[in-house]
Amino acid sequence: MRTQPAQSQPQARKKKQSEKAVILGRRFATVKVAKDRSFNVHEDLICSRSEYFKNLLQKNRKELDEECAICREGFEVTKDDVVHCQTCGQNLHDDCVAQWHTRGDDKRCPFCRAAWTPDSEAKTIKCQSLDVDGFDTYVKFIYGKGIATYTSESNNHDQRTLRLCKAWIVGNIVDDKEFKRAIIETLEEHIEDSNQLPGVEPMEYLFHEIEDRRRHGELHIFMLRIFKTKGSNVTSMWYDEIDSPWVCTFLKCLSHELLNPTV
Numbered sequence: 001m002r003t004q005p006a007q008s009q010p011q012a013r014k015k016k017q018s019e020k021a022v023i024l025g026r027r028f029a030t031v032k033v034a035k036d037r038s039f040n041v042h043e044d045l046i047c048s049r050s051e052y053f054k055n056l057l058q059k060n061r062k063e064l065d066e067e068c069a070i071c072r073e074g075f076e077v078t079k080d081d082v083v084h085c086q087t088c089g090q091n092l093h094d095d096c097v098a099q100w101h102t103r104g105d106d107k108r109c110p111f112c113r114a115a116w117t118p119d120s121e122a123k124t125i126k127c128q129s130l131d132v133d134g135f136d137t138y139v140k141f142i143y144g145k146g147i148a149t150y151t152s153e154s155n156n157h158d159q160r161t162l163r164l165c166k167a168w169i170v171g172n173i174v175d176d177k178e179f180k181r182a183i184i185e186t187l188e189e190h191i192e193d194s195n196q197l198p199g200v201e202p203m204e205y206l207f208h209e210i211e212d213r214r215r216h217g218e219l220h221i222f223m224l225r226i227f228k229t230k231g232s233n234v235t236s237m238w239y240d241e242i243d244s245p246w247v248c249t250f251l252k253c254l255s256h257e258l259l260n261p262t263v
């Protein structure tokens with residue numbers, strides 16, 4: 001019984017939490033990326049994958065390995081609805097809080113006494129540095145759909161490569177290593193299957209500024225390795241672009257990679 005007061009069940013054993021469980025939770029967040037394109041995502045799900053989102057949405061939230069402050073039982077994330085206080089970050093069973101709140105008009109946190117924010121009040125956060133296409137791929141991934149293939153890009157090698165690059169950069173910003181790894185694997189398969197080197201659009205996107213090159217280290221190293229191993233007929237591929245600053249940056253990076261290999 002969860003509805004008993006805490007002091008009546010001091011011996012309740014903590015339940016083990018599965019690390020790989022997908023936690024959806026009940027609360028939604030609206031993430032506005034780039035120039036205000038909105039995505040609604042489960043707050044617990046995205047925070048369980050990304051420190052970036054945890055800092056923005058659930059900075060104070062305590063770890064789920066603690067127990068519910070009302071019933072003193074642990075949390076089983078695949079079975080229990082877990083809510084948390086927006087002020088003190090204490091996790092509580094949803095039904096424990098509901099029971100607590102039926103005892104009076106006082107809709108407060110039983111732990112810190114702050115006014116309780118209902119689940120229906122979704123937070124909105126602005127993340128202008130996140131690319132729309134890349135974030136769309138990320139959202140599909142966290143909901144278990146793998147790295148999505150978009151119909152509009154199925155026959156367009158460079159559009160697909162460009163989206164994968166944008167998605168990797170989103171993964172880098174939100175710090176989701178599993179997603180970044182999945183993107184690199186997909187990129188590798190995509191380039192291998194099509195037997196085509198990335199064209200102007202994705203390469204310009206990646207090499208247009210030195211600052212960006214620093215920020216996207218692993219992806220650049222991957223691309224340089226592709227050109228190094230598959231041959232670099234860049235002059236014919238990018239003939240019209242050869243005077244562009246990004247080509248110059250790319251060639252400098254490629255020379256550096258050939259002379260001082262990182263892989």
Ligand SMILES: [Zn+2]
Pocket residue numbers: 002068069070071072073092093096
């Ligand atoms: Zn409880």
Ligand SMILES: [Zn+2]
Pocket residue numbers: 085086087088089090109110111112113114
């Ligand atoms: Zn509280």
